[in-house]
Amino acid sequence: MQQQAYSVLVIDDEESIRRLLEKELSNERRAITTAADAVSALTTMRSHWFDVILMDLRLPDVSGLDLLIQTRELAPHTEVIMVTGHGDIDIAVEAMKLGAYDFIRKPFHLDRLDLLVERAHHRVQLARENDRLRHNADNSLQSVRFIGNSQIISEIQFLIKKVAPAKIPVLITGESGVGKDVVARAIHQGSPLSVSPMVVKNCASLQKELARSELFGHVKGAFTGADVSQEGLLSFAHGSTLFLDEIGELPLEVQASLLRVLETGSYRRVGEKEERTVDIRFVFATNRHLQEEVEQGRFNEALFHRINAFNIHVPSLRRRKEDIPLLVDYFLATLGTDQIRYRVVDSAMDCILNYNWPGNIRELRNVIERSIILAENGMITERCLPGELIESAETEGSALSLESIEKQHILKLLNAHGGNRQKTAEVLGISRKTLYRKLQQYSIS
Ligand SMILES: Nc1ncnc2c1ncn2[C@@H]1O[C@H](COP(=O)(O)OP(=O)(O)OP(=O)(O)O)[C@@H](O)[C@H]1O
Ligand SMILES: [Mg+2]
Structure with missing residues (x-):
């Protein structure tokens, strides 16, 4: 698996430790953010995406264990490493039961901590990779080939090449079976995001009542049946491409929220007040005429204009x-x-x-x-x-061609008249000689 850039949050009340870790743990792939207490940590966590959190067990405002519980709730995809002092072993064990990745005792060796952070990130990456694969079509791993040598296909290939590295949303339109999936995959493959699998969702398969939750996730108790907090597709697709197929089928109520994600890069899980930011490349496809859907009041007009900014139309095979x-x-x-x-x-x-x-x-x-x-x-x-x-x-x-029509017609009449050439020539209104010539020309014996 290719190593990806990631972000780490260090929560510690001692300024010297925050500064030390900020300096020592940061490298070209790893961005470090710090927080001095639980309240500011939670605020940062709500608006930023962290892969790994280093959390001091003893914080001035709340206990590390409480913060751990809230973190698991708020950001279940994040791995937490607890930093403990002497005599904290029982609490450290408790933390592991609550889902902490590991703990490290103060004073620590920076090398060990570095390795631990790296391993925790590896686990995050694996888990997200699995989430994505689960939401990806079977053939995702095959490299796609977009075959064709017509002028139209060359133009589409050119558009794909140009738009793939840019992060703008793309709308792919065309009849069923023309290759919209193929184009979507080619766009993902041609982008720097292709190190991660693309997340695919067919909006026609979303249940109307659950569509919002499936896309955005929800927090525990947000609605009847929401027994545990859950991440949505947006969270799985963070840092990658989200391909929303049959976008015309997305319930109207959810379309406005999706527009917000496109405009601000942030969203709320169902039942949550705080917004989170995500970094996602969106690709959409539809075989509907969205402009008409807008006119009929079935598709959000602003969303349509937003996603239609870059349209690739794949023409029918005929x-x-x-x-x-x-x-x-x-x-x-x-x-x-x-x-x-x-x-x-x-x-x-x-x-x-x-x-x-x-x-x-x-x-x-x-x-x-x-x-x-x-x-x-x-x-x-x-x-x-x-x-x-x-x-x-x-x-x-x-x-x-005129010739093949003629050939077929002659064959049909010959059959109809049991191979009788005289009759066939009569019906055709031509001489027997002409018919013979034509039979020779079309290699009919
Ligand atoms: N240019 C192409 N080169 C090679 N294979 C193609 C090409 N276009 C389409 N295909 C193949 O044709 C089949 C249908 O393509 P695809 O699933 O992309 O169509 P679609 O437009 O997404 O259809 P739908 O609207 O039904 O989802 C797939 O097996 C795909 O691999
Ligand atoms: Mg398709």
């Missing part, structure tokens, strides 16, 4: 058919068996190119996956394609 051959090759190479070289015969490729792909790339992928199974010796023929592709090739003449 508008960029020139990408199809490359995508087909890509899927054949990635979905097929290594030992077999697959080939799509021309007539099958015609069907693929002529179809209008309502399910976009997802549908193309499924069709190729199916055709691989049906292929013989790696040859993908029309027989390996689903019926709707063949039918549409027959009916959707508009997308076909």
Whole structure:
């Protein structure tokens, strides 16, 4: 795991110790903040994110154990190291039971303390990594490839490259199956945040009543059933990318709070008064027409303008058919068996190119996956394609070349007349000779 920058809060009433630790523990990855008592420590903790807290057991205002309990409540993701004096061993053990990471006795060796802080941070990092992975789609670890050589796709690739390192929110729009997830992952991968997994949430899967809590977290007793305090997705995504898919489905009540996070970088857990700050890169996706949703009063207008500031629209596959051959090759190479070289015969490729792909790339992928199974010796023929592709090739003449329409029409009539060429020529209104020429031209025997 790559080492990340993190912050440490030192709580001690002795100024000399605060100064010593501030100086000795800080390094290029570690930022140190200090507090002299519990009250100021809690205030700082509410507005700042700390990974590790070094807490003196004996404080002027409240006992270290009380402060520990409040810290666990306020910032459950933080590891606490207790600093104890002589004869405090019982309390130190008590602190461990209450969830402290470890304790260190005064006077301490700075080296040991340094190591302890480092280890505590490692644990924080692991725990957050797990939280993120739990909220990430299965294929998150695969590196994404955004395939396509059409002009439109090159432009999108250019936009991704430009916007990825910037921290601004991005809205990805487009029909279902066009590759919005792929774009979101590519943005995360191209950003400095890619050392952490991206946190993904599909807003359509949020339960209406719990949406706010799931996003922002809640404190114990905030509502019936809130038996323990809980962190929300924003907390898991701190320092990384939060991909909110199907943003159009987010309940209206929660949209205003999300807008606040985007504007101020701060939020409140449900039932909590104090705000906390987070550092998150937001990516949104939707297949809805959000402008219309705004007009219908179903989407917060200010939020729409905020997230629409950088929009990447992924066009449907039927508008960029020139990408199809490359995508087909890509899927054949990635979905097929290594030992077999697959080939799509021309007539099958015609069907693929002529179809209008309502399910976009997802549908193309499924069709190729199916055709691989049906292929013989790696040859993908029309027989390996689903019926709707063949039918549409027959009916959707508009997308076909004049020649292929003619060929299909001749074939159809020949079939209808049991192969009788004279009849077929009559129906077509051409001479037998012309028909023979055409049969030769189209290699129909
Ligand atoms: N340009 C691309 N290159 C390679 N694979 C792609 C590309 N675009 C999409 N895919 C693949 O197509 C499938 C559908 O893509 P994706 O899930 O990103 O669509 P989506 O727009 O998010 O759809 P939905 O609106 O239903 O969530 C996935 O298997 C994805 O890997
Ligand atoms: Mg998607």
